[in-house]
Amino acid sequence: MSEAVLPKDFLWGFATASYQIEGAVHEDGRLDSIWDTFCRKPGKIADGSNGDVACDSYHRSGDDIALLQQCGARAYRFSVSWPRVIPLGGRADPVNRLGLSYYVKLVDDLIAAGIEPVVTLYHWDLPDALEKRYGGLLNRDEFVADFTRYARVVLEALASKVRYWVTFNEPWCSAILGYSLGQFAPGRTSDRTKCPEGDASTEPWIVGHNLLIAHGSAVKVFRDEFKDKIGGQIGITLNADYAYPWDPQDPRDVEAAERKLEFSMAWFADPIYFGKYPDSMRRQLGARLPDFSADEIGLVQNSNDFFGMNHYTSNYVRHLDTPPDLLDFSGNVASSFESKARESIGPESQSPWLRPNALGFRRLLNWISDRYGHPTIYVTENGTSIKGENELSVEQMVDDEFRATYFRNYIQALADAYSKDRVDVRGYMAWSLLDNFEWADGYETRFGVCYVDYEGGQRRVPKKSAKVVGQTITTLIGEAN
Numbered sequence: 001m002s003e004a005v006l007p008k009d010f011l012w013g014f015a016t017a018s019y020q021i022e023g024a025v026h027e028d029g030r031l032d033s034i035w036d037t038f039c040r041k042p043g044k045i046a047d048g049s050n051g052d053v054a055c056d057s058y059h060r061s062g063d064d065i066a067l068l069q070q071c072g073a074r075a076y077r078f079s080v081s082w083p084r085v086i087p088l089g090g091r092a093d094p095v096n097r098l099g100l101s102y103y104v105k106l107v108d109d110l111i112a113a114g115i116e117p118v119v120t121l122y123h124w125d126l127p128d129a130l131e132k133r134y135g136g137l138l139n140r141d142e143f144v145a146d147f148t149r150y151a152r153v154v155l156e157a158l159a160s161k162v163r164y165w166v167t168f169n170e171p172w173c174s175a176i177l178g179y180s181l182g183q184f185a186p187g188r189t190s191d192r193t194k195c196p197e198g199d200a201s202t203e204p205w206i207v208g209h210n211l212l213i214a215h216g217s218a219v220k221v222f223r224d225e226f227k228d229k230i231g232g233q234i235g236i237t238l239n240a241d242y243a244y245p246w247d248p249q250d251p252r253d254v255e256a257a258e259r260k261l262e263f264s265m266a267w268f269a270d271p272i273y274f275g276k277y278p279d280s281m282r283r284q285l286g287a288r289l290p291d292f293s294a295d296e297i298g299l300v301q302n303s304n305d306f307f308g309m310n311h312y313t314s315n316y317v318r319h320l321d322t323p324p325d326l327l328d329f330s331g332n333v334a335s336s337f338e339s340k341a342r343e344s345i346g347p348e349s350q351s352p353w354l355r356p357n358a359l360g361f362r363r364l365l366n367w368i369s370d371r372y373g374h375p376t377i378y379v380t381e382n383g384t385s386i387k388g389e390n391e392l393s394v395e396q397m398v399d400d401e402f403r404a405t406y407f408r409n410y411i412q413a414l415a416d417a418y419s420k421d422r423v424d425v426r427g428y429m430a431w432s433l434l435d436n437f438e439w440a441d442g443y444e445t446r447f448g449v450c451y452v453d454y455e456g457g458q459r460r461v462p463k464k465s466a467k468v469v470g471q472t473i474t475t476l477i478g479e480a481n
């Protein structure tokens with residue numbers, strides 16, 4: 001019996017998101033999300049694909065649960081598709097009981113299988129009707145009211161059974177990729193070769209602000225109306241890459257690295273924990289960064305029961321001597337995979353932005369813990385793609401040593417943060433249970449610990465990494481022999 005490093009009740013498992021796995025986009029009353037319409041635009045998705053079928057999990061939740069059991073998972077993080085539950089999205093629009101019942105059954109089946117559901121309310125699939133009706137996430141009052149009602153509908157159905165709630169997944173991605181770079185739905189940007197509409201100098205900051213208020217409003221509903229049902233906790237999931245200074249001897253690079261973390265994590269976490277945006281953001285963005293009214297900050301401040309964290313990779317960050325560009329969203333820095341001393345951050349994966357560097361994970365856990373007064377952290381996503389994986393035979397694909405090594409190193413880094421650095425990290429969800437629709441990268445990039453044969457009847461085969469996640473964690477919990 002090995003020595004226990006992680007707590008006995010450590011919550012671990014695997015994560016997915018509705019649009020990436022469910023398919024069945026027009027079944028049982030579901031209407032389009034902004035991702036359905038975005039995928040139909042030419043040139044947006046690498047392989048021209050979409051989520052029409054994906055992993056067909058709408059019809060195969062039994063298979064998914066069987067896989068989770070095979071992997072030994074204690075928890076499963078999935079997201080609810082708003083356009084399935086309220087197809088037209090709005091607070092006066094009808095609830096679709098058929099859509100809702102898919103999630104009720106999923107939760108019941110998970111619990112019957114001994115697996116704790118972790119439910120995300122919003123993982124990027126806004127009802128397209130709301131985008132068309134009033135500009136979606138850009139319209140503060142309408143969006144907040146509609147999201148709040150949607151949250152209440154889902155909570156009414158599930159709050160007596162679900163103890164872990166995430167309001168929004170990665171608001172940074174919704175705001176920057178959706179409204180600055182235009183890589184994600186709705187694809188707005190200042191780049192007129194990509195989209196006829198959008199203003200990347202203002203819209204991302206408005207969207208981020210509106211997401212924070214919508215989060216705070218849903219948390220209030222949860223706490224006022226539902227928390228007493230079975231207790232339970234609610235939080236938002238934020239993403240950031242860790243930032244190492246390019247030249248650790250240069251204080252301007254040390255500052256630049258800090259600033260980049262502020263422009264990613266602290267953009268959302270500072271308002272929640274401190275009631276204000278970071279000074280570095282206010283300084284650079286001025287009035288383009290909205291102000292919180294007293295009512296708004298009353299909703300946002302202290303609205304996290306836990307800190308949800310998604311993390312994949314790290315960068316070296318260098319200061320710039322030129323003034324910030326109007327469209328800059330990173331704190332006027334340059335990011336790279338090589339330091340001044342020519343150290344490489346890590347080996348390539350299939351995703352151009354992702355290179356494994358497990359120490360960065362430990363550092364980021366510490367950065368969050370130190371800055372925000374040692375909050376309870378749940379890691380709600382962590383994982384990797386593999387360069388060239390999609391070109392391999394199935395036999396080769398399931399022997400995913402690169403991913404297995406990634407998980408061993410990252411989980412060890414988490415255990416070090418917990419046991420040596422006293423970071424209060426109590427859960428870990430690997431991304432992802434399944435190969436799935438990887439947004440703008442389509443199906444060419446795989447993140448699953450289980451292989452999915454999209455053309456071959458949706459066969460699912462656990463890869464080596466599926467076992468490694470469980471073995472590594474249970475050993476650290478002190479359960480394995």
Ligand code: GBH
Nearest residue numbers: 017169170173239310312353381431438447
């Ligand atoms: C997660 O985001 C998502 O929550 C999940 O749905 C997704 O499948 C998973 O990652 C794997 O990608 O284009 O160079 O400007 C991860 C965080 C941050 C990753 C932004 C992509 C793009 C950087 N994402 N990043 S870039």
